[in-house]
Amino acid sequence: MVNFEEKFSERASKMKRSEIRELLKLIQQPDIISFAGGLPNPKAFPVEETRKIINELLDEKGEKVLQYGSTEGVGPLRKELAKMMKGRGMDVDHENILITHGSQQALDLLSKVMLDPDDTIIVGSPTYLGATGAFRAFEANMESVPVNEDGMDMDMLRKKLKNLKKKGKLPKFIYVVLTFQNPSGATMTAEKRKELLEVAAEYDLLIVEDSPYSHLRYEGEEKPHLISLDDDDRVLRLETFSKILAPGFRIAWATGPTDLIEKMCIAKQATDLCTNPFGQYVAYKYISEGIMDEHLEKIKKIYNKKRLTMLEAMEEHFPEEVKWNKPNGGMFIWVELPEHLNTREMFDKAIDEKVAYVVGDAFFVDDGGYNTMRINFTHSSEEEIKKGIKSLAKVIKEEMDIIEVKEESPISP
Numbered sequence: 001m002v003n004f005e006e007k008f009s010e011r012a013s014k015m016k017r018s019e020i021r022e023l024l025k026l027i028q029q030p031d032i033i034s035f036a037g038g039l040p041n042p043k044a045f046p047v048e049e050t051r052k053i054i055n056e057l058l059d060e061k062g063e064k065v066l067q068y069g070s071t072e073g074v075g076p077l078r079k080e081l082a083k084m085m086k087g088r089g090m091d092v093d094h095e096n097i098l099i100t101h102g103s104q105q106a107l108d109l110l111s112k113v114m115l116d117p118d119d120t121i122i123v124g125s126p127t128y129l130g131a132t133g134a135f136r137a138f139e140a141n142m143e144s145v146p147v148n149e150d151g152m153d154m155d156m157l158r159k160k161l162k163n164l165k166k167k168g169k170l171p172k173f174i175y176v177v178l179t180f181q182n183p184s185g186a187t188m189t190a191e192k193r194k195e196l197l198e199v200a201a202e203y204d205l206l207i208v209e210d211s212p213y214s215h216l217r218y219e220g221e222e223k224p225h226l227i228s229l230d231d232d233d234r235v236l237r238l239e240t241f242s243k244i245l246a247p248g249f250r251i252a253w254a255t256g257p258t259d260l261i262e263k264m265c266i267a268k269q270a271t272d273l274c275t276n277p278f279g280q281y282v283a284y285k286y287i288s289e290g291i292m293d294e295h296l297e298k299i300k301k302i303y304n305k306k307r308l309t310m311l312e313a314m315e316e317h318f319p320e321e322v323k324w325n326k327p328n329g330g331m332f333i334w335v336e337l338p339e340h341l342n343t344r345e346m347f348d349k350a351i352d353e354k355v356a357y358v359v360g361d362a363f364f365v366d367d368g369g370y371n372t373m374r375i376n377f378t379h380s381s382e383e384e385i386k387k388g389i390k391s392l393a394k395v396i397k398e399e400m401d402i403i404e405v406k407e408e409s410p411i412s413p
């Protein structure tokens with residue numbers, strides 16, 4: 001038998017199974033109400049529309065859609081995406097768009113072409129778990145900057161960069177999710193977006209704006225996308241069909257500076273030759289025939305109702321010591337319990353009460369977030385949301401009572 005422990009590369013030896021995926025296995029039981037996943041609601045998938053599109057595609061151009069495609073992606077889709085982005089204030093050329101298998105692949109390709117072991121990058125605290133997983137696989141040194149309700153703390157970012165410069169460890173890029181962040185739901189203000197670009201220019205850094213949720217706005221005005229404020233070609237923007245069509249297609253797109261997109265394209269060639277052309281043609285028809293706009297309006301209505309149901313239930317049942325934000329879009333609400341509580345320690349009790357969340361500390365690359373959790377409002381039904389929040393409130397209250405009793409009890413000799 002081959003002893004792989006001896007033969008794995010150094011890089012692979014450092015790769016670990018995601019602890020969160022292990023936790024999530026616990027919640028596969030059907031009677032658990034899960035606020036843990038980041039999943040769209042399957043009832044909102046455009047099944048009939050997709051069936052019609054697929055039949056048309058096979059009838060009209062079967063030989064083309066079932067063939068290999070170019071690594072950059074299907075031309076008509078890239079053009080349609082550039083048009084769609086222009087309509088949202090982003091003046092981009094379709095040549096600067098690379099179609100990837102999910103934004104997750106774009107994060108992997110980006111790491112592959114940008115990172116040598118121990119290279120520094122900046123991420124938020126908290127930040128998206130899948131991104132830190134990709135960066136870790138390429139042995140990045142991740143430095144974190146706090147994310148507040150209005151996005152990354154700019155003073156802390158400046159301080160961090162000043163320090164890193166002194167140490168000769170300036171980052172290669174700053175990774176941000178500016179709109180309805182996963183996990184915190186935070187959205188960066190327009191002023192801070194401009195400031196972020198100024199800081200990046202000052203230190204000559206690339207900014208990676210990962211933006212899977214900006215289409216899912218239920219309230220308030222759209223904030224300017226970083227790439228539309230950038231006249232210095234220092235933003236890579238990642239978008240995906242996962243949350244607006246269906247994640248099963250694994251179609252996403254990266255838009256950015258020519259040199260970077262070209263290098264990512266070369267790296268992609270060695271990875272998988274091309275993104276599945278069939279799915280790309282489905283996505284193309286979905287946009288060009290206006291189905292996406294209609295579908296988006298439909299899912300936004302559904303998700304907004306769920307969001308309001310969850311916020312109302314939290315208002316009704318959660319103890320007043322618990323704090324949470326009220327995001328105007330996306331899929332997540334960020335919950336902060338009193339500081340002395342630990343959501344990881346509380347997790348089994350929540351499972352006993354048949355409700356699940358993601359422990360907040362998983363989203364921090366440094367220590368922190370032990371009293372926080374991420375809850376998703378798009379996947380469960382409204383009935384489940386009401387029931388699940390009531391159960392979660394019960395677990396939190398009981399945990400608060402236990403900790404209070406512990407604190408009051410005299411120290412034993």
Ligand SMILES: Cc1ncc(COP(=O)(O)O)c(C=O)c1O
Nearest residue numbers: 038102103104128182240242252
């Ligand atoms: C911030 C962020 N980036 C990237 C992804 C991955 O998306 P995709 O399904 O396109 O790989 C997700 C998925 O939840 C996400 O939340």
